[in-house]
Amino acid sequence: MEARLLYGPPRGNLGHANTHVAASLPRRILFAIRSKLGDTLISYQCVRAWVDRHPADDVTLLTRADYAALLKAEPGLRVIGFDSRIGMTLKLAWMRLAEPAFDVLAVLWGSGPPIARI
Numbered sequence: 001m002e003a004r005l006l007y008g009p010p011r012g013n014l015g016h017a018n019t020h021v022a023a024s025l026p027r028r029i030l031f032a033i034r035s036k037l038g039d040t041l042i043s044y045q046c047v048r049a050w051v052d053r054h055p056a057d058d059v060t061l062l063t064r065a066d067y068a069a070l071l072k073a074e075p076g077l078r079v080i081g082f083d084s085r086i087g088m089t090l091k092l093a094w095m096r097l098a099e100p101a102f103d104v105l106a107v108l109w110g111s112g113p114p115i116a117r118i
Contacts, residue, residue, distance in 0.1 A: 026056040026058060027057045027058070027103040027104060028057070028058045028060075028104075029050070029058070029059050029103065029105075029106065030061075030062060030102040030104070031046075031059065031108055032061075032062045032063075032105065032106070032107045033047075033061065033067075033108045034062075037066075040063055040067045044063075051077050052076070055076060058078075059077040060078045060079075060080060061077055061078070062082065063080075064081060066081070067081070068080065
């Protein structure tokens with residue numbers, strides 16, 4: 001005879017009864033890409049797909065200033081460029097002080113101490 005759970009969430013739900021509700025709430029997401037142009041444009045496809053699929057989310061892309069200029073006109077996201085490691089760190093520090101916290105940090109490309117600090 002198979003044991004059955006009579007009370008509680010359905011199997012596979014792991015006790016999160018409002019999972020579908022939480023997934024539909026708008027989130028603040030910071031995507032970080034710290035790489036060369038080709039890698040940045042390839043990684044940007046993930047950002048674009050996310051924005052298109054979740055238009056209610058507040059999405060910010062942090063990337064090199066030269067590449068940010070190419071993406072500034074993209075609808076549905078804010079693009080912030082940085083010129084140097086120090087510039088990136090200062091912009092992030094200002095955002096941390098002046099804006100609500102991000103719900104998600106997604107590092108799409110980058111490594112090392114500058115990325116570890118964010």
